[in-house]
Amino acid sequence: SLGQNFLVDEDLARWIADQVEPDGAPLVIEAGPGLRALTQHLEDRPKHLLLVEKDRELVATLREHYLDEPGVTVLEADATRFDLRPWYAYGEVGFIGNLPYSVGGEILRHVLTPPTPVRRAVFMLQKEVCQRLAAVPGAAGCGALSALVQVDWEVEMLRVVPPEVFRPRPKVDSAVVRLTPRDPASLPVFDRRVFDRLVRVGFGQRRKQLKNLLPPGPDTWEAAAAAVGLLVTARAEELSLLQWVALARWYEGRGATPDEGQSGEERFDVVDEWDAVIGQETRAQVHATGLRHRAVHLLIWNGRGEVFLQQRSHLKDVAPLKWDSSAAGHLDAGETYAQAAVRELREEAGIAVETTERVLKIPASAATGHEFVELHQVKTSGRIHWPPEEVRTGEWFLPEQLDDWIERRPSDFAGGFITCWKAWRQAGSPMPSL
Ligand code: SAM
Numbered sequence: 458s459l460g461q462n463f464l465v466d467e468d469l470a471r472w473i474a475d476q477v478e479p480d481g482a483p484l485v486i487e488a489g490p491g492l493r494a495l496t497q498h499l500e501d502r503p504k505h506l507l508l509v510e511k512d513r514e515l516v517a518t519l520r521e522h523y524l525d526e527p528g529v530t531v532l533e534a535d536a537t538r539f540d541l542r543p544w545y546a547y548g549e550v551g552f553i554g555n556l557p558y559s560v561g562g563e564i565l566r567h568v569l570t571p572p573t574p575v576r577r578a579v580f581m582l583q584k585e586v587c588q589r590l591a592a593v594p595g596a597a598g599c600g601a602l603s604a605l606v607q608v609d610w611e612v613e614m615l616r617v618v619p620p621e622v623f624r625p626r627p628k629v630d631s632a633v634v635r636l637t638p639r640d641p642a643s644l645p646v647f648d649r650r651v652f653d654r655l656v657r658v659g660f661g662q663r664r665k666q667l668k669n670l671l672p673p674g675p676d677t678w679e680a681a682a683a684a685v686g687l688l689v690t691a692r693a694e695e696l697s698l699l700q701w702v703a704l705a706r707w708y709e710g711r712g713a714t715p716d717e718g719q720s721g722e723e724r725f726d727v728v729d730e731w732d733a734v735i736g737q738e739t740r741a742q743v744h745a746t747g748l749r750h751r752a753v754h755l756l757i758w759n760g761r762g763e764v765f766l767q768q769r770s771h772l773k774d775v776a777p778l779k780w781d782s783s784a785a786g787h788l789d790a791g792e793t794y795a796q797a798a799v800r801e802l803r804e805e806a807g808i809a810v811e812t813t814e815r816v817l818k819i820p821a822s823a824a825t826g827h828e829f830v831e832l833h834q835v836k837t838s839g840r841i842h843w844p845p846e847e848v849r850t851g852e853w854f855l856p857e858q859l860d861d862w863i864e865r866r867p868s869d870f871a872g873g874f875i876t877c878w879k880a881w882r883q884a885g886s887p888m889p890s891l
Contacts, residue, residue: 459512460557464494464581466622474498476615476635477551477579484547486575488536488554488564491515493522495555504528505547509536537563541573542854545869546862549576556580558627562602569636571609572768572850578610578636584617587632595697601660604701605653608644610636641771641778644702646716646845652705659693666690674708681707716772716846724790725750730821732829737790749821749829750787753798754877755813756834757783757806757841758889763853765841767805769871770849776871778849783841785873787828794831802835807842810835814889817880825876832877834889856886 464470474495479485479502490496490508492515499506506529510516516533523529532539537560544550552568552575561582568575590606591614592598606612615633620626659667668678668689682689685703687696696704721741726734727748743750757765765783769776784805788797798813813833821829841851854862860882863875881887 458559460489460559460561461491461512462555462558462623462625462627463492464555464622465624469618469622470494471498473555473579473581473633474502474553476633477553477577479503479551479553482551483549484544485551485553486544486568488552488568488580489557490519491555493519495553499553500526500529503551505530507532507544509534509539511535536560537567539567541568541575542852542858543861545574546858546865547574548866548869550574551576552578552580554580556582558583562586565606569606569610572852576638579615579633581618581631581633583627584630584632587614587634590634593697594701595695597694599694600663601656601693604656604660604696604698606636607639607698608652608702609639611639612636641849644699645706646770646772647702647705647711648709648845650842651708652701655704655708656693656701659696663693666692667696675710723787725787726790726792728821728829732821740787744826747827749827751794751797752785752787752828752830752873753794753801754782754830754832754873755784755798755802755806756816756832756877756881756889757802757808758834758836759853760836760838761853762888763855764859765806765851765853766859766874767843767848767851770845770847772846779871780869780874781871782832782874782877783851785871794833798831798833805843805847808835808837808839816887817884819876819880825873828873830873830877832881834887836889 477485479499482503484505484507485499485503486507486509487496488509490510496508508519508531510519510533513533516531519531523531556564569578588598589600589602591612592603594604594607613635615635618631618633655671658670662670674681679689684707685700687700721739723740724737725740725743727736727738727750729735738748766780767783768780769778771777784801786797786801788794799810802808802810813835816832816834819825819830821827843851863870863878867875
């Protein structure tokens with residue numbers, strides 16, 4: 458049941474280990490190390506090696522073997538669900554595994570679906586699954602998996618591996634695949650939930666035409682097909698990745714308008730050193746001349762004591778792709794901090810509340826970019842839903858995980874968040890009562 462086909466070809470094992478480029482890497486995670494076929498070729502190469510194994514007896518042997526190796530951590534865990542969050546603090550994470558066939562797909566989904574700290578993945582799986590992963594959407598052999606994975610990753614099929622190199626021998630060929638992150642700017646932004654649903658439904662009955670499968674959209678299917686450049690009779694396997702994305706955007710009502718970051722024309726209140734309003738200026742002017750202005754940051758908490766962090770979109774003019782408070786933004790001209798907190802919560806997290814809890818205020822200084830900042834917080838049991846032009850992805854973190862990550866890699870975060878987080882800690886880590 459644990460898919461234990463052990464690799465017995467030393468040269469191949471060494472070659473696979475090399476493909477994750479382990480030398481000097483901050484962290485490599487191996488799923489299912491088993492009898493160390495790959496692991497022995499990873500030893501002493503990355504700064505840290507994390508071995509995630511489910512079989513208790515194998516874990517005991519691995520622990521004994523690596524007893525005196527501080528750079529190796531053996532985790533007895535299920536690789537389909539182990540906690541990835543502590544490993545953001547290590548930076549660019551490599552992932553490797555000769556994966557058990559039975560749950561290989563689930564392990565990949567867990568490790569590769571954003572958000573993830575993994576930046577390079579090399580794994581062995583059934584040849585058919587690897588071919589599906591690598592097949593170009595719109596070309597022969599593609600499936601839902603091709604589109605769902607390639608929207609985030611560049612997939613390279615590295616080589617096919619025959620059953621003879623395993624004990625016991627599996628019944629089918631295997632293959633080795635490498636994944637590296639796709640440049641987020643290579644696709645227009647789109648709502649991930651809409652995209653996933655369309656792809657899954659579209660490939661659910663792959664012989665049927667999409668017009669008979671997909672949910673109703675903002676206009677007729679003929680209009681959708683024209684907007685995306687499809688025949689009205691198109692089936693799922695005929696769509697390129699860009700067409701799937703265009704279709705998701707059409708369902709969202711975006712049309713063909715290009716993505717925009719913030720506009721420099723928004724107007725903010727300009728304030729004096731006591732935070733009293735003394736005028737108004739455009740966003741561009743405020744930032745170019747360092748005028749004092751106002752902003753709110755929000756921490757959203759769940760019932761497990763975890764706080765939501767957003768990763769900023771690549772379209773942001775300031776701190777693109779950095780991790781940031783749950784939601785944050787400038788006050789509009791004439792707005793109060795409390796009003797801005799409620800508005801940002803709705804706009805950036807899809808959460809509707811009447812009030813938020815004010816936690817503290819940080820005076821304007823060069824460190825805050827000349828902003829007076831109020832930190833607010835709320836507790837929610839709902840799901841967060843973000844606009845993709847503002848937010849790339851998001852994740853719930855335990856406070857201790859963030860402390861560790863901020864300490865090790867402050868450059869992963871927007872400066873304003875670090876200031877707020879440290880102030881929240883100094884204030885005694887107050888949790889929201891709302
Ligand atoms: N890496 C070794 C090799 O190349 O010879 C073993 C590969 S074997 C195909 C799969 C390994 O994954 C086994 O050690 C098995 O115990 C382990 N395994 C199976 N299911 C797992 C799971 N859900 N989480 C972690 N490890 C698992």
